[in-house]
Amino acid sequence: MPVRRIPTLRNGETRPFGDAPVRPGELTLMAFYPLGTARAGADPAVSVVDGFGRVQGVSGVHVLDGAMVPSALGVNPQITIMALASRTAFALLATPAPDEPAPERVAVPRPATPVAA
16 A cells, blocks of 8 residues: 555545654655556547647647557657557658758668578
8 A cells, every 4th residue: 555554545545644644764655657647549529639749620739748648558668659659650751741851861661671590
């Protein structure tokens, strides 16, 4: 339990905190990466961004962090977030804004070369 002497709270219950003042040493602290706050998906009715992090219905705005992951993964999301951001970065490099000068060189991801068995 996150707080010694206080049972698991249900349905917004807070009375146990008033009944038992909590001292700092009694806390079990933890942190979580917030996921899904700008959920990605194909349907704008149920998602904030598309698969490339583009905000649905808003031009030129992208979300490229854990907020676009649809829900908790159950594992550290770092590699997933980096992959989604990299995918969108490559897409943005390949299609610069109309008023932006063309890049000298555009990075294009190449498929991995298979290792000979």
